[in-house]
Amino acid sequence: MKEKKIILIGAGNVGYHLGRRLDEKGFAIAQVFSRTFEHAEDLAEAVQASYATKFEDLDREGDLYIISVSDRAIAPVARQLARLELDNPLVVHTSGATPATALMPYFDRFGVFYPLQTFSRSRKVDFEAIPICVHAADESDAEKLLNLARQLSPKVYQLKDEQRASLHVAAVFVNNFTNYLFRVGEEILREVDLPFELLRPLILETARKVQEQSPGEMQTGPAVRGDEKTIQRHLDYLHRFPEYRELYQLLSRRIAEELG
Amino acid sequence: MKEKKIILIGAGNVGYHLGRRLDEKGFAIAQVFSRTFEHAEDLAEAVQASYATKFEDLDREGDLYIISVSDRAIAPVARQLARLELDNPLVVHTSGATPATALMPYFDRFGVFYPLQTFSRSRKVDFEAIPICVHAADESDAEKLLNLARQLSPKVYQLKDEQRASLHVAAVFVNNFTNYLFRVGEEILREVDLPFELLRPLILETARKVQEQSPGEMQTGPAVRGDEKTIQRHLDYLHRFPEYRELYQLLSRRIAEELG
Numbered sequence: 001m002k003e004k005k006i007i008l009i010g011a012g013n014v015g016y017h018l019g020r021r022l023d024e025k026g027f028a029i030a031q032v033f034s035r036t037f038e039h040a041e042d043l044a045e046a047v048q049a050s051y052a053t054k055f056e057d058l059d060r061e062g063d064l065y066i067i068s069v070s071d072r073a074i075a076p077v078a079r080q081l082a083r084l085e086l087d088n089p090l091v092v093h094t095s096g097a098t099p100a101t102a103l104m105p106y107f108d109r110f111g112v113f114y115p116l117q118t119f120s121r122s123r124k125v126d127f128e129a130i131p132i133c134v135h136a137a138d139e140s141d142a143e144k145l146l147n148l149a150r151q152l153s154p155k156v157y158q159l160k161d162e163q164r165a166s167l168h169v170a171a172v173f174v175n176n177f178t179n180y181l182f183r184v185g186e187e188i189l190r191e192v193d194l195p196f197e198l199l200r201p202l203i204l205e206t207a208r209k210v211q212e213q214s215p216g217e218m219q220t221g222p223a224v225r226g227d228e229k230t231i232q233r234h235l236d237y238l239h240r241f242p243e244y245r246e247l248y249q250l251l252s253r254r255i256a257e258e259l260g
Numbered sequence: 261m262k263e264k265k266i267i268l269i270g271a272g273n274v275g276y277h278l279g280r281r282l283d284e285k286g287f288a289i290a291q292v293f294s295r296t297f298e299h300a301e302d303l304a305e306a307v308q309a310s311y312a313t314k315f316e317d318l319d320r321e322g323d324l325y326i327i328s329v330s331d332r333a334i335a336p337v338a339r340q341l342a343r344l345e346l347d348n349p350l351v352v353h354t355s356g357a358t359p360a361t362a363l364m365p366y367f368d369r370f371g372v373f374y375p376l377q378t379f380s381r382s383r384k385v386d387f388e389a390i391p392i393c394v395h396a397a398d399e400s401d402a403e404k405l406l407n408l409a410r411q412l413s414p415k416v417y418q419l420k421d422e423q424r425a426s427l428h429v430a431a432v433f434v435n436n437f438t439n440y441l442f443r444v445g446e447e448i449l450r451e452v453d454l455p456f457e458l459l460r461p462l463i464l465e466t467a468r469k470v471q472e473q474s475p476g477e478m479q480t481g482p483a484v485r486g487d488e489k490t491i492q493r494h495l496d497y498l499h500r501f502p503e504y505r506e507l508y509q510l511l512s513r514r515i516a517e518e519l520g
Contacts, residue, residue, distance in 0.1 A: 116462055120469070131458050166497070170448040170449050170459060171445070172482065174466065177511045178441050179466055180475070180479065180511060181433045182434055182438075186474065188433070192422065198391050198393075198415075200471050201376070201377060202376060202378060205378055207466065209380070209383070210442050215442035215443040215445075218439055220436060221432055222357075222432065222436075234432065237426070237429055243514055243518075247511070255436070
């Protein structure tokens with residue numbers, strides 16, 4: 001796909017890092033589209049592409065259109081794109097949460113190109129460690145996407161829509177919900193004037209431990225030990241945080257039942 | 261405290277790493293005590309100490325006794341130690357969960373020396389990044405422990421019992437409960453024949469992100485966005501995992517109420 005014309009629609013966190021990775025690996029991006037002028041210009045400059053901020057200015061001769069916008073914007077963007085009467089390109093989105101079939105009403109050739117990571121504009125990411133999950137309705141399109149993905153990352157998976165849906169739910173647990181538990185830790189410390197700094201090394205080591213091992217085997221703490229005395233002391237303490245207390249109880253019960 | 265005689269009681273995960281760090285930093289450990297012969301011998305050899313496996317063989321001339329055993333064994337061990345009629349040494353435990361006052365019935369000089377990390381025997385730990393939380397009933401003992409701690413780690417905190425209790429609850433959230441969420445992710449993937457491997461880079465990056473920033477500011481995902489459509493799709497999916505569904509609901513509600 002190296003000589004094919006790639007159009008990148010959306011220059012948010014995912015679009016930004018994906019665009020830069022494509023460029024870094026020698027894939028020319030013909031055009032960057034974003035309704036946010038600064039984003040369009042910024043990324044276009046970084047990858048030496050032209051840019052557009054209005055649909056009427058979009059390059060209609062692309063071979064691959066990558067829609068990298070928020071979940072709720074995927075269908076509206078696809079609809080706008082379909083109105084341009086393109087020449088049967090392959091159109092993919094980069095979302096874990098949206099089925100590929102969201103693109104089906106608009107295009108004959110559609111798929112998903114989903115890099116599984118939490119992206120921030122300001123943080124450099126190591127694409128070598130990012131799994132890319134691809135899917136396409138058509139087998140030869142899937143091959144094309146697999147080939148492209150393999151040049152961006154050594155970890156490439158071809159997933160069905162149902163598998164990607166599971167993966168996205170799992171990602172919410174290990175990323176969004178985990179981050180919320182970090183927040184809970186921060187709030188508990190704040191109440192006794194201790195800095196979050198204290199918890200950072202523990203958080204990092206907890207994540208490192210499961211890089212080689214299975215979390216089911218790494219479980220520690222009062223709940224898995226059946227240490228009712230400590231659990232009770234913690235619950236007494238948490239009377240001042242009723243919402244965290246409820247969460248503590250549910251998580252402890254789950255751990256005890258599943259792993260205790 | 262460099263010339264003082266240190267006796268280490270317990271050679272489990274914490275005792276093992278703490279003993280090795282003391283030795284590495286030039287503190288002579290006079291004796292290692294463990295009822296598990298292999299543990300006593302193994303650590304004693306590593307730190308060039310003698311070892312004992314019975315209380316009657318314990319060195320009675322220590323200046324500092326470090327009790328590094330499970331929470332439920334602290335009081336029984338302290339009782340045994342007190343029977344030996346020691347010469348008024350400083351006695352500390354290494355637990356985050358047990359108040360210092362658990363040692364009060366047995367010793368005049370007591371305290372806590374708590375390295376906040378998740379230790380496994382087989383994993384090397386970077387003590388430079390481990391906060392050590394100390395506490396002693398007596399101010400000059402506290403000074404001694406602070407001095408000792410500062411030679412093991414640059415991150416030393418003097419905490420009251422109540423603060424350490426808070427810290428331990430917070431640690432359960434960011435370590436034990438977080439690890440359980442990793443396990444949930446693993447189980448959700450298992451059902452659709454996907455490897456946990458897929459989630460590892462996301463887990464690591466989630467932990468890395470909060471090394472510099474506050475988790476309250478890093479929160480992403482459907483709950484904080486108020487993306488009811490995605491939440492509903494996830495809940496529908498989780499009908500096959502009723503226990504995870506309940507957890508998903510509670511966590512999403514907490515995130516929406518607190519950060520949404």
